[in-house]
Amino acid sequence: MAARMALLKHLRVSVVRFAPQNPNFNTPFSSLGNLLQRRRFSDEVRGSFLDKSEVTDRVVTVVKNFQKVDPSKVTPNAHFQNDLGLDSLDTVEVVMALEEEFGFEIPDNEADKINSINLAVDFIASHPQAK
Amino acid sequence: MASLVPPPGRSEVLSLFRSLLRTSRKFADYNIREYAKRRTIDAFRHNKELSDPTVIAAAFSEGKTQLEVATRQAVVYSLYAPKVKSVMEIV
Numbered sequence: 001m002a003a004r005m006a007l008l009k010h011l012r013v014s015v016v017r018f019a020p021q022n023p024n025f026n027t028p029f030s031s032l033g034n035l036l037q038r039r040r041f042s043d044e045v046r047g048s049f050l051d052k053s054e055v056t057d058r059v060v061t062v063v064k065n066f067q068k069v070d071p072s073k074v075t076p077n078a079h080f081q082n083d084l085g086l087d088s089l090d091t092v093e094v095v096m097a098l099e100e101e102f103g104f105e106i107p108d109n110e111a112d113k114i115n116s117i118n119l120a121v122d123f124i125a126s127h128p129q130a131k
Numbered sequence: 132m133a134s135l136v137p138p139p140g141r142s143e144v145l146s147l148f149r150s151l152l153r154t155s156r157k158f159a160d161y162n163i164r165e166y167a168k169r170r171t172i173d174a175f176r177h178n179k180e181l182s183d184p185t186v187i188a189a190a191f192s193e194g195k196t197q198l199e200v201a202t203r204q205a206v207v208y209s210l211y212a213p214k215v216k217s218v219m220e221i222v
Contacts, residue, residue, distance in 0.1 A: 089145075089172070089175050092148055092149050093152070093172065096149070096152050096153075100156075112145070
């Protein structure tokens with residue numbers, strides 16, 4: 001946890017450093033305001049949304065590569081348990097594999113809800129930090 | 132031996148599973164990382180059919196202990212991380 005906090009802290013600093021300047025910002029608290037402004041609007045924090053069809057392709061590829069899945073059954077509408085025969089442990093593994101593919105962490109309460117490729121795609125495409 | 136600890140619910144078990152997998156990703160050494168992941172998956176599969184609440188509670192608490200061990204060891208091993216990557220990570 002300590003290492004993680006140290007890492008996060010480090011990342012925050014770099015976000016401020018690389019953030020674009022805002023020339024129109026002139027208030028008495030401009031230095032603080034600038035900092036907040038740049039933090040809030042920097043690309044690294046906000047991220048960018050991925051294209052849905054690209055997300056679908058990558059999710060399908062990840063699921064196909066999961067060893068217990070029959071690749072021919074994987075469609076963009078497949079349900080993990082009903083269509084692919086995965087149990088709850090497999091589902092957790094698939095969601096973890098998706099985290100690795102898209103480079104961000106899915107919180108437990110969201111991860112619990114993901115039980116089909118559609119839901120996974122919707123969540124990832126609506127998450128700014130997915131890359 | 133009757134246990135007073137209530138057996139964990141489904142979501143708690145899945146949460147422990149996820150925590151163990153997350154922790155296993157933190158090991159710097161490829162072999163340990165893969166072992167921790169494989170060991171976690173195998174153990175949960177192995178205990179999938181447990182039905183006795185006492186046995187389930189015991190397995191759950193064993194898993195929590197292992198999570199503490201893994202969390203600690205991931206930090207300790209990071210101090211002695213291998214200087215070169217495993218060939219498995221390069222190819």
